[in-house]
Amino acid sequence: MKVSFLNSIFFCFAVFSTNLASAIDPPKITATGNQAYCPGSSIKIIETITISYDPSETAAEAMYVQISTGYTPFDLLSLDNPTLHPTIKKDWDPSTGKLKLYSSSGIKVSYNDFIAALKDVSFSNSSPTPSGSRTFSITLGQANYLPSTGHYYQFISGIGISWTAAKMQAELQTYYGLKGYLATLLSLEETKLCGEQSNGAGWIGGTDEKVEGQWRWATGPEGLANAGEGLIFWNGNANGSTPNFAYWNNNEPNQMGNEDYAHITAPGVGIAGSWNDLSLMGDVSGNYQPKGYIIEFGGMPGDPVLQLSASTSITIPAILSTTPASKCDSGLLTLQATASIGTINWYDQNSGGNLVGNGSSFTTPFLNTTTTYFVSTTAGGCTTNRTAVVATINPTPTITTTNTPVSHCGPAVVTLTATPSSGTINWYADATSTTKLGTGTSFVTPFLNANTTFYAEAVNANCSIGTRVPVAVQIYPLPVVTDEEKIMCQSNPVTLDAGLSGMSYLWSTGATTPTIQVTDIGNYYVTITSPAPENCTSTKNVTVIRQIVPEIKKIIVNETTVTIALTNTAPYFEYSLDNIRYQNSTIFTEVPAGIQTAYVRDTSFCNWDQEQFIVMNPPKFFTPNNDGFNDVWYVKDFETFPKSRITIFDQYGKVLIELSPTKLSWDGTYNQKPLPSSDYWYVVKLDDSGVEKRGHFSLKR
Structure with a gap:
């Protein structure tokens, strides 16, 4: 901070010392010299110059000439005929584009000597293809002067100085009566002069300390805007132009921590002369340590009107833009061109040939075919290379062939084609639609289910006869088949x-x-x-x-419900108990007692099976204990079949009794002796057919 303080004291002394003789009017400088520059040459930048000064102050220590806009590393300012100016030394600074003229002896140089020397300052450019324009500022003080703003800019060194200290020191300083403030950079010209063409980089007057992310100028005339709230120049939008101009470095401002103050980026970091956001003190060292600040003079209320500086310019002759023209079939066409400076001339050849017109526009003679003309500009004794500008004659096209009708079997997308005599084809859904479906000599239709007609129009640039040719699509039906x-x-x-x-x-x-x-x-x-x-x-x-052959595995009888069980099942089997009424289910209910037949067949009537079975439900147990319940084993409905027989066996196959319509039940005895509790077996036969039902039951005592 000591270094910063001393630098500030020195600058303030230098500025204030300039203004001590307040009774002395500051010089007034006027100059002319807005000229054309021929590439490869050297040109005096000042045609006339005057310096009006107070009779009591006829000399100065130094004068400065700076390329204030358009400066490139190929540019050079030099002092011609130095032997004619023995009292003056020159010092060219390529980093700032500034030429300093100062005393060769330490004694102030008279304004008249400065005038003679300034007339000998010349500009040259070593690039093989220079372009654009340059503005030169001629000023008495060391501060950089920008003619487009009329303001002065100075970098003040101050290692580690805070933003608030820089703001305060800037506002304490004056320059020939102009009030100082931290620079507010509202254009790319200002930014380049204060960033790229400055001896250092430092604080400028932007901050978002009031509203995070909303950057505003807090200094200078812009700081007085919006009732003293300051002009907002960035709130998250892209870098733009005045009054919303910003020139942030890549990925800045990054809003890290308390980085609320704008600072011109250190040389070599990202985009030259761009901005980043720093905290109030910045880093203690490195690229993000404040190295000083940029002070701006001019534009404040009450500032005097000064003419401490003058400006001239040079413009490199160039054709900046051309506008060709086109027409259908034949006629007159008007071509246009703009130039940076000079007189625009039109020719019928790239070199030599005839001069056919001049000015920013040229109307051709009546043309039947496309013709190329050439334009150049002449200024300051030099003529640019000629630039081709084409007058195009587009023949109105016709359609020579199409592939209509296009047929297709079944719904599909179809490719249509049409050939123009020139140009291309626009495709439409009908004869008058303005909506193009496609462009080109082929067109793939959307998916079509029915006959459809599309329309082709030949176009060459904007030329068309306005008649559309139908191209038909026929969708033929496919034979309808079913597997x-x-x-x-x-x-x-x-x-x-x-x-x-x-x-x-x-x-x-x-x-x-x-x-x-x-x-x-x-x-x-x-x-x-x-x-x-x-x-x-x-x-x-x-x-x-060949289908599965139906095969009955067994018949399951549960009282009056019958289920047909198969060895293998198939969805194409159907079932019946009378061979008349068939069903898909294997289950039958309410089946009457007696001998029944189960039928199963496939639905193609190729294969079948059948099996007889008995519907009768012998009891599963009886309890011969003389309690009046289940004392005998009896089969319901058995007696309705005259030839029925039921044979009962013990576990060893010994016949114990045979029941018949005359002997309907068994009391659990053999030879009048009670048999023990056990399982016993039976065979039921209802007639002489051989169909039988076998099972077992329990005797419980």
């Missing part, structure tokens, strides 16, 4: 039918008839083609299978 599955019964032949008449047929067997007979299982197919002009083909697949 089938056929069942082969044993080895009997199966007839396969294409299912459509009036077509042509080709079977996978080679047959060409609507129907064929096959004797083997397998996959067969037939391609079916409709008559001309459609000639659309569909393929029908027929699978010939």
Whole structure:
């Protein structure tokens, strides 16, 4: 901070000492010299210059000439004929683009000598292709002068100085009566002069300390705006132009911590002369340590009107833009061009040829074909290379061929084509629509389900005869087929039918008839083609299978509910108990007692099975204990069958008793002796057919 303080004291002394003789009017400088510059040459930047000064102050220590706008590293300011100016030394600073003229002896140089020397200051550029314009400021003080603002800018060194200290010191300083403040940079010109063309980088007057992320100028005339709140120049939008101009470095401001103050980035970090945000004190060392501040003079209320500086400029002649023209078929066309400076001339050849016109626009003679003209500008004795500008004649095209009609079998996307005599094709849905569906000599339609007509128009640039050619799409129906599955019964032949008449047929067997007979299982197919002009083909697949043969495994009788159990089941089986009424379920209810027959068959009637069974429900146990309940074993409905017999066995197969319509029950004895509790077996026969029902029951005592 001691270094910063001493630097500030020195600067204040230097500035204030400039203004001690307040009775002495400051000099007034005027100059002319807005000229054209020929690449590769050297040009005096001042044509006339005057310095009006107080008679009591006829000399100065130094004068400065700076390239204040447009400066490039190829530019050079030099003092010609130095021997004619023995009292003056020159010092060219390429980093700032500034030429200093000062005393060669330490004695102040008269303004008249400075005037003579300034007239000998010349500009040159070593680039093979220089461009643009340059503004030169001629000023008495060391501060950089920018003609477009009329303000002065100075970098003040101060290692480690805080933003608030820099702001305070800037506001204490004056320059020939102009009040100082931390610089507010409102344009790229100001930014480049104070950033790229400065001896250092430092604080400027931007801050977001009031509202985070809302940057405003807090110093100078801009700091007085918005009732003293300051002009907002950035609130998260991209870098822009005045009054919202900003020139942040890459990824800045990053809003880290308390980085609320704007600072010109150190040289070599990111974009030259750009800004970043720092905390109040910045870092203690390195690229993000404050190295000073930029002070700006001018624009404050009450500032005097000074003419301490003058400016001249040079412009490098160039054709800045050209505007070609086009027309359908033939006629007159008007070409246009703009130049940085000079007189614009039009020619019919790239070199030599005839001068056919001048000025920013040129109307051609009547043209039937495309013709190229050439334009250049002449200023200050130099002429630029000629730039080609084309007057285009576009012949109105016609459509020579199309692929209409386009036919397709079945719904699809279709490619349409049309050939123009020149140019290209625009495609439309109808003859008057303004909505283009596509452009080009081919067009892929959307998915089409029906006949549709599209329209093609030939265009060449904006030239068209305005007549559209229809291109039709015919969608032919495909033969409607349904795949089938056929069942082969044993080895009997199966007839396969294409299912459509009036077509042509080709079977996978080679047959060409609507129907064929096959004797083997397998996959067969037939391609079916409709008559001309459609000639659309569909393929029908027929699978010939041999089904599972139904086989009854057993009949399960539960009182009056009967379930048919199969060895293998299949969805194409159906079931019946009377061979008349068939059902998909294997379960039958409310089945009457007696001998019944179960039937199962496939739905193709190829295979079947049947089995007789008895519906009768012998009790599962009895208790012969003379309590009046279940004292005998008796089978309900047994007596309704005259020839019925029930034989009862013990576990060793010994016949214990035979029941009949005359002997309906058993009391659990054998030879009038009670038998023990155990399981006993029975066989029920209702007639002489041999159908029987076997089972067992328990005797409980």
